[in-house]
Amino acid sequence: MRVLLIHPADFPDPDRPAPLLPPNQAPPLGLAYIAGYLREAGHDVAIIDMKHGDHTPEQLMAEVRAFDPALVGLGLYTVTVPVAEQISQLIKAWKPTAQIVVGGPHPAGAPAECARNPHFDFAAIGEGEVMMVDLAACLESGGDLATVAGLWFVDPDGEVITNAPRGWIDDLDKLPYPARDLLPPLDSYEMTMFQYRRWPATTIYTSRGCPYSCIFCERREILGNKFRVHSPAYVADEIEHLQATYGIQEIFFYDDTFTLDRRRVVGICEEILDRGIDISWNISTHVETVDREVLRIMRKAGCWQIAYGIETGDPRVMQDIMKGTDVSTVRERIAWTTELGIEAKGLFMIGHPTDTPESIDRTVEFARSLPIASANFKITTPFVGTPLRDMAADYGALDEDDYRNYMGDPQHAVFVANGLTRDYLMGVQRRAYWRFYSRPGRLIRLAQAMTGRNNWGKFATGARLMGRLALHQARGPEGAPGVVPTFLEFEH
Ligand code: B12
Numbered sequence: 001m002r003v004l005l006i007h008p009a010d011f012p013d014p015d016r017p018a019p020l021l022p023p024n025q026a027p028p029l030g031l032a033y034i035a036g037y038l039r040e041a042g043h044d045v046a047i048i049d050m051k052h053g054d055h056t057p058e059q060l061m062a063e064v065r066a067f068d069p070a071l072v073g074l075g076l077y078t079v080t081v082p083v084a085e086q087i088s089q090l091i092k093a094w095k096p097t098a099q100i101v102v103g104g105p106h107p108a109g110a111p112a113e114c115a116r117n118p119h120f121d122f123a124a125i126g127e128g129e130v131m132m133v134d135l136a137a138c139l140e141s142g143g144d145l146a147t148v149a150g151l152w153f154v155d156p157d158g159e160v161i162t163n164a165p166r167g168w169i170d171d172l173d174k175l176p177y178p179a180r181d182l183l184p185p186l187d188s189y190e191m192t193m194f195q196y197r198r199w200p201a202t203t204i205y206t207s208r209g210c211p212y213s214c215i216f217c218e219r220r221e222i223l224g225n226k227f228r229v230h231s232p233a234y235v236a237d238e239i240e241h242l243q244a245t246y247g248i249q250e251i252f253f254y255d256d257t258f259t260l261d262r263r264r265v266v267g268i269c270e271e272i273l274d275r276g277i278d279i280s281w282n283i284s285t286h287v288e289t290v291d292r293e294v295l296r297i298m299r300k301a302g303c304w305q306i307a308y309g310i311e312t313g314d315p316r317v318m319q320d321i322m323k324g325t326d327v328s329t330v331r332e333r334i335a336w337t338t339e340l341g342i343e344a345k346g347l348f349m350i351g352h353p354t355d356t357p358e359s360i361d362r363t364v365e366f367a368r369s370l371p372i373a374s375a376n377f378k379i380t381t382p383f384v385g386t387p388l389r390d391m392a393a394d395y396g397a398l399d400e401d402d403y404r405n406y407m408g409d410p411q412h413a414v415f416v417a418n419g420l421t422r423d424y425l426m427g428v429q430r431r432a433y434w435r436f437y438s439r440p441g442r443l444i445r446l447a448q449a450m451t452g453r454n455n456w457g458k459f460a461t462g463a464r465l466m467g468r469l470a471l472h473q474a475r476g477p478e479g480a481p482g483v484v485p486t487f488l489e490f491e492h
């Protein structure tokens with residue numbers, strides 16, 4: 001069957017001001033994994049990544065028509081639901097028989113809503129690899145759709161049919177590598193400049209699922225709470241494949257909690273060292289999952305940065321959000337990390353349900369007091385399917401209707417905790433970035449991140465941004481609204 005996978009992104013809008021920085025464009029690995037698996041099962045597959053380059057409706061449809069798919073899979077984020085509806089309308093207007101299935105983060109949190117959405121034929125809940133192969137086979141043979149585990153849809157009587165849930169894929173090593181060859185060239189993806197030191201760089205996803213219970217996190221809905229992994233040998237093979245095929249010099253492991261299985265991390269490092277793989281890399285993880293020995297071997301194997309999900313500097317809020325750690329452990333693990341020669345990055349959130357102006361100040365001061373080189377202060381967004389979403393209305397104002405607002409922009413914050421306002425969130429986020437970065441050490445680090453090695457494009461963008469930052473500095477923190485957040489607030 002001819003299967004087209006689309007990573008939706010907004011159509012270009014001439015009235016929208018161009019962003020200061022191109023958006024982070026990491027390749028859509030979920031769709032690429034599904035494509036690899038479908039291809040191995042004998043299907044003709046293509047991917048359109050609308051987040052990469054501009055796609056007008058006409059350009060998109062020209063590509064869709066040229067491929068002529070029978071089945072179209074859309075990877076859906078909450079923020080991309082409106083554009084996905086437009087895309088489906090365009091496709092159905094051209095070819096009413098094309099079947100449209102949505103999967104990914106938003107359907108995982110809102111399966112019934114997606115199944116009922118008249119623009120889509122099916123919602124796929126769970127990992128898409130085997131599910132898409134099953135669905136394609138079922139549609140080709142005219143089989144019984146009720147047998148496709150994980151599929152939700154509306155029957156002719158208007159009832160939502162919820163098939164049996166699909167179990168998680170236990171042995172990730174049986175999956176082929178993501179079909180990156182179906183994506184635009186990897187070195188044309190604009191990754192954020194804090195994510196790499198060497199170029200070309202790209203992303204890998206080596207584990208799925210997370211056992212922690214942070215109330216704001218949707219990851220458990222998407223890939224489950226059971227931690228499953230690619231083996232060290234598979235990971236090392238994939239790195240070598242990326243080097244040999246695409247000349248990759250740096251890897252960002254996009255795993256949610258890369259270091260959860262200590263033995264596996266040591267195994268990956270040993271593979272890199274034993275095979276003499278020259279690669280620099282960085283990861284994200286939870287502070288509770290690192291120790292000195294594991295950090296030491298990671299450093300030796302090329303790890304230069306760890307982004308820790310810290311979320312708050314207030315002990316009470318830390319408990320309320322069920323982060324599964326405390327501020328003293330955060331401080332200890334970050335000290336170990338930097339002592340052993342790895343740069344630490346802090347990922348913080350502002351506007352938790354029980355946040356107050358005092359707890360937010362505590363978060364900013366905590367960030368400043370840590371030896372972290374960089375920091376993010378994201379506005380809390382209650383995604384559908386999270387415990388936070390269920391409790392949000394009890395703790396503040398929840399404005400859930402317009403899915404376009406689920407970008408974390410404080411001006412359009414979906415959730416505003418009691419005692420706070422949108423204006424306050426906007427100002428406090430700007431001040432947080434200002435207070436964190438307007439120190440000589442952090443400014444030097446910013447400059448280093450912006451220039452990087454062997455990448456003149458990064459240098460040019462960095463120089464432009466440093467000019468904007470200097471302007472901001474000259475005008476003071478209130479002087480150039482939005483400039484600092486716009487260029488620092490761009491990562492996960
Ligand atoms: C890498 C990443 C990105 C990358 C790449 C995007 C991509 N599509 O892969 C970039 C940087 C572009 C990105 C951008 C954004 N992201 Co993002 N991203 C991630 C991250 C860290 C990892 C995703 C990943 O690679 N997973 C690994 C693969 C194997 O899993 P997967 O993508 O989930 O795919 C599997 C299943 O979900 C399913 N599946 C997925 N798509 C489909 C489609 C079909 C048809 C089927 C059947 C199945 C299926 O099958 C796949 C294989 O098993 C996740 C966190 C997470 N762990 O989910 C956040 C996450 C998905 N991002 C999130 C957000 C909010 C954003 C942004 C809105 C951020 C912003 N403010 O700009 C933007 C918007 C993106 C857009 N489309 O415009 C949220 C989504 C929440 C939601 N309900 O919408 C997450 C969950 C993080 C969070 N805040 O909790 N993101």
Ligand code: SF4
Nearest residue numbers: 210212214217219256
């Ligand atoms: S540790 Fe990270 S991935 Fe796991 S539940 Fe918490 S925020 Fe989500």
